[in-house]
Every structure is written in C-alpha cells, then in structure tokens.
Amino acid sequence: MNKSRAIYPGSFDPVHFGHLDVIKRSTHLFSDLIIAVAASKSKGPFFSVEERMAMLRETLGDDPAITILPLEGLLVDFAREHGVFTVIRGLRAVSDFEFEFQMALMNRKLEPRLETVYLTPKEDYTYLSSRIMKEVARFGGDVSQLAPSCVSERLARMRVRNPGAE
Numbered sequence: 001m002n003k004s005r006a007i008y009p010g011s012f013d014p015v016h017f018g019h020l021d022v023i024k025r026s027t028h029l030f031s032d033l034i035i036a037v038a039a040s041k042s043k044g045p046f047f048s049v050e051e052r053m054a055m056l057r058e059t060l061g062d063d064p065a066i067t068i069l070p071l072e073g074l075l076v077d078f079a080r081e082h083g084v085f086t087v088i089r090g091l092r093a094v095s096d097f098e099f100e101f102q103m104a105l106m107n108r109k110l111e112p113r114l115e116t117v118y119l120t121p122k123e124d125y126t127y128l129s130s131r132i133m134k135e136v137a138r139f140g141g142d143v144s145q146l147a148p149s150c151v152s153e154r155l156a157r158m159r160v161r162n163p164g165a166e
Contacts, residue, residue, distance in 0.1 A: 006030040006086040006117065009075055011040035012052045014154070015059060016133055016147040018125035022090040025119055027065055030086070036071035036078055046134050046158070059148045076111035085113040092126045 008026055012019060012035070026033050037052050039045070047055070049070050056068050071078050079085055087107065089100050097118075104116035120126070128146055137143045137155035144152040 004030055005032040005084045006088050007034045007036050007084050008088040009036040009071055011038050013045045013047055013130050014151045015056050016128055018121040018128040021121045021125055022119050026088050033066050035068045038071040055151050058150045076107055079114055087116045089116055089118050091118045091120050
C-alpha cells in the first residue's frame with residue numbers, strides 16, 4: 001500500500017483523547033502526519049501555541065512519522081508550503097459535518113489539490129471537546145479521564161493560579 005502524507009490541523013487547546021485517537025488512526029493510513037497547531041486567536045485560547053505543541057510532543061513522544069508545527073494563516077498556504085494536500089478532520093457528530101463540509105469546499109476552492117478526509121473518533125470520545133474539557137477543569141472537575149496526564153496536570157495548575165477564571 002502506497003501511503004502518503006497528511007495534515008491534521010486544529011487548535012488542540014488542549015489535546016484530549018479524541019484528538020489522540022484520530023492521530024493514532026491517521027498514522028495507520030498515512031506514512032507521515034503533520035499536526036498543525038493553529039493560533040486560533042478568535043477562540044481565545046487557554047494555552048499558547050508553544051504550550052499546546054509541547055503537550056502534543058510530551059504525549060506523542062518522538063514518533064518519526066509525526067511532525068508538530070505551528071499554523072498561522074490559511075491552511076491552504078500551509079499545505080502548499082509543505083507540499084501536503086490531504087487534510088484530516090475529526091467528526092464527532094452530524095452537527096460537526098456542516099461546518100467541516102463548508103471548510104473543505106472553501107479550501108478546495110482556494111487550492112484544488114486539497115482533499116479532506118474525515119475520521120470519526122472512537123465512540124468513547126464522541127462527546128469530548130477541548131471547550132467542554134476546559135469548562136469542567138475551570139470549575140474544579142476531574143479531567144484525568146479525558147486527556148493525557150500532562151494536560152490534566154496543566155489544567156489543574158491553571159485552576160489553582162486562576163481560581164475565579166472564566
């Protein structure tokens with residue numbers, strides 16, 4: 001089987017087990033995977049791009065098939081720069097599809113070579129999002145079953161430093 005390269009873009013603010021499931025399954029489909037960590041300033045990220053990349057590195061280790069890079073600007077420009085024209089996107093529910101479908105069409109309009117491949121996470125993670133996980137952590141909830149220990153520990157430290165954070 002001739003495997004190729006793919007990009008898995010996202011904010012990963014922070015990475016959770018749903019993301020990791022999609023990453024693991026992507027590495028079975030593609031020989032090389034670029035995890036593109038988007039600044040996502042409009043989302044008001046909890047962690048900096050550097051912190052999010054560090055958590056991904058700590059979680060994934062030194063897999064030579066995975067590259068973790070920052071993503072600023074348009075995904076199509078990133079794809080052209082790296083010569084990779086397959087994008088991986090996770091779909092948790094039907095409600096994710098409409099937005100993801102519109103993004104895929106816009107990306108293809110801007111760069112006709114770009115194709116989007118959708119992967120659904122393991123059923124155990126279909127409810128999980130970074131936003132929900134941060135909300136649980138913000139109010140002192142235990143997120144250790146939702147994310148790697150390096151993430152849940154950072155979230156707990158953030159809660160201690162910012163007890164009234166909202």
